[in-house]
Amino acid sequence: MAVDLIPTVVYSSMMGVVVSSIVRGAKSYNSNQGVYLFALLLLLLIHILGELYIFTGVYQYAPAIAGFQLPIRMLVGPAFYFYAATAMFAKFKVTTKQRVFALSGPIAILVLMVPFLFFISPEQKLALADPLTRDPSLWRLAVTTCVVTAIVFLVFTFVYLFAAFRLHAKHTAKLMEKYSTIEQRAMDWLKVLLVLWGFIWLVYAINYVAGLLGFKWHILGSIFPFIELVVLITFTHFALKQIEFFENEEDSEPEDKPRETVISHDKMEEISEKLILAMTEKTLYKDEDLSLNRLSKSISVSENYISETLSQYLKTNFFKFVNHYRVEEAKKLLTNSDKLVSTIAYDVGFKSKSTFNSAFKTMTGTTPTAFKKALMTKN
Numbered sequence: 034m035a036v037d038l039i040p041t042v043v044y045s046s047m048m049g050v051v052v053s054s055i056v057r058g059a060k061s062y063n064s065n066q067g068v069y070l071f072a073l074l075l076l077l078l079i080h081i082l083g084e085l086y087i088f089t090g091v092y093q094y095a096p097a098i099a100g101f102q103l104p105i106r107m108l109v110g111p112a113f114y115f116y117a118a119t120a121m122f123a124k125f126k127v128t129t130k131q132r133v134f135a136l137s138g139p140i141a142i143l144v145l146m147v148p149f150l151f152f153i154s155p156e157q158k159l160a161l162a163d164p165l166t167r168d169p170s171l172w173r174l175a176v177t178t179c180v181v182t183a184i185v186f187l188v189f190t191f192v193y194l195f196a197a198f199r200l201h202a203k204h205t206a207k208l209m210e211k212y213s214t215i216e217q218r219a220m221d222w223l224k225v226l227l228v229l230w231g232f233i234w235l236v237y238a239i240n241y242v243a244g245l246l247g248f249k250w251h252i253l254g255s256i257f258p259f260i261e262l263v264v265l266i267t268f269t270h271f272a273l274k275q276i277e278f279f280e281n282e283e284d285s286e287p288e289d290k291p292r293e294t295v296i297s298h299d300k301m302e303e304i305s306e307k308l309i310l311a312m313t314e315k316t317l318y319k320d321e322d323l324s325l326n327r328l329s330k331s332i333s334v335s336e337n338y339i340s341e342t343l344s345q346y347l348k349t350n351f352f353k354f355v356n357h358y359r360v361e362e363a364k365k366l367l368t369n370s371d372k373l374v375s376t377i378a379y380d381v382g383f384k385s386k387s388t389f390n391s392a393f394k395t396m397t398g399t400t401p402t403a404f405k406k407a408l409m410t411k412n
Contacts, residue, residue: 036088036089036090037088037089039255039258040084040088040255040258041085041088041089043258043259043261043262044081044084044085044088044258045085046262047081047258047261047262047265048078048081048082048085050262050265050266050269051074051077051078051081051265051269052078053269054074054269054272054273055071055074055075055078057273058070058071058074058272058273058276061273061276064276065119065123065125065126066116066119066120066123066276067276068119069112069115069116069118069119069120070116070120070272070276072112072115072116073109073112073113073115073116074269076105076106076108076109076112077109077265079102079105079106080102080105080106080109082102083101083102083103083106086098086099086101086102092159092162093159093162096155096156096158096159097155097158099149099158100146100149103142103146103182103186104138104139104140104142104143104146105139106186107138107139107141107142107185107186107189107190108135108136108138108139109190109234110138110189110190110191110192110193110194111131111134111135111138111193113193113194113197113227113230114193114194114196114197114200115127115131115135116272117197117200117201117220117223117227118197118200120220120223120272120275120276121200121201121204121220122204138185138186138189141185141189142182142185142186145178145181145182145185146178146182148174148178149175149178153171157171161175175245176245176246179241179242179245180242180245183238183241183242184238186234186238187234187235187238190231190234191231191234194227194230194231197223197227198224198227201220201223201224201227204219204220205219206350208352209350209351209352209353210325210340210343210344210350210351210352211324211325211326211336211351212324212325212351212352213318213320213321213322213323213324213351213352213355213356213359213382214321214322214323214383214384214388215352216384216385216388220275222267222271223271226264226267226268226271229264230264230268233257233260233261233264236257237257237261240257295341296338296341296342298346300338301341301342301345301346302346304334304338304339304342304346305342305346305347307332307334308328308332308339308342308343308347308354310332311328311331311332312354312355312358313358315331316358316362317331317355318355318356318358318359318362318381318382319359319362319380319381319382320382321379321382321383321384323355323382325339325340325351328351339351355382356392356396357396359381359382359383359389359392360381360392360393360396360397362380362381363377363378363381363389363393363401364397364404366380366381367401367404367405367408368408374386374389374401374402374405377389377401378390378401389401
């Protein structure tokens with residue numbers, strides 16, 4: 034029995050990572066987010082076992098179950114989306130319609146696999162693995178089925194990855210209405226990993242189809258599993274860490290409806306004056322954990338009224354409103370003091386230098402360091 038050593042070792046390591054993550058996250062499985070993370074990890078484990086089934090040569094002893102992972106793998110995309118949704122919106126509920134659509138992928142694959150499930154014997158399946166023993170007509174059928182399956186998998190999975198991207202954008206916009214610091218809550222790491230997972234599944238499908246058609250990319254076959262391992266380790270690390278952060282967080286489902294004006298123009302003008310005074314005189318922006326709730330209590334105006342005033346009257350959101358004052362104060366300190374850029378970042382209310390740099394560049398078009406150097410050049 035021939036064993037493909039490198040993929041076997043790497044996928045065995047991946048199996049260890051997933052099993053370890055399932056055990057480590059056990060205490061969180063009573064939450065909505067935890068349940069879908071568990072489901073996602075379990076599906077990834079099945080995918081890994083499917084790869085090991087081939088690379089270790091075990092398929093020679095159990096040809097009857099060849100392809101067992103293909104329908105189940107179709108649920109990886111939906112699982113990523115449902116995990117992302119429940120991680121970003123604690124009150125998100127998966128509807129019956131969403132469940133039915135998620136199951137349509139595996140059902141489609143099962144339909145495509147009907148000939149292999151009921152009309153081809155285990156011996157014939159095993160014979161397909163060797164060019165010398167395979168039946169040409171059955172091989173053509175097998176290749177066609179596998180290629181179509183790979184295409185369906187890619188389309189189905191990318192639909193869900195794209196949907197997760199859109200959901201992340203809504204999540205970020207929603208956070209910017211409530212918080213002045215959104216780094217930990219925004220889950221930007223998930224956006225990056227969605228891109229990486231998309232790349233992995235694309236390369237995986239291409240390599241899978243190429244192998245069926247007789248093209249062997251040995252370098253890719255050796256390197257690719259390592260990339261998948263690194264992405265898997267990164268994902269499980271951040272996913273488990275995010276659950277800990279959100280244990281006591283409350284959120285709501287994303288709203289698609291535009292905000293409607295319910296208070297008068299004069300009332301919004303009055304509230305805007307209070308907001309400006311809170312920033313200029315009380316310098317509340319220096320509170321690194323300033324939230325809409327804290328600001329509401331400070332000026333004795335409801336959160337809804339503040340949000341409406343910011344969006345309808347001042348044409349901004351809470352995040353941009355607060356960080357505008359932080360950046361303006363930073364510009365003054367960069368101009369009139371010898372403080373380090375990192376010190377100024379914390380003095381004006383930012384939690385990290387990277388966040389400060391990003392906000393500063395967004396609002397001024399340059400970095401704080403470049404801004405300071407330009408001032409020194411002029412002087």
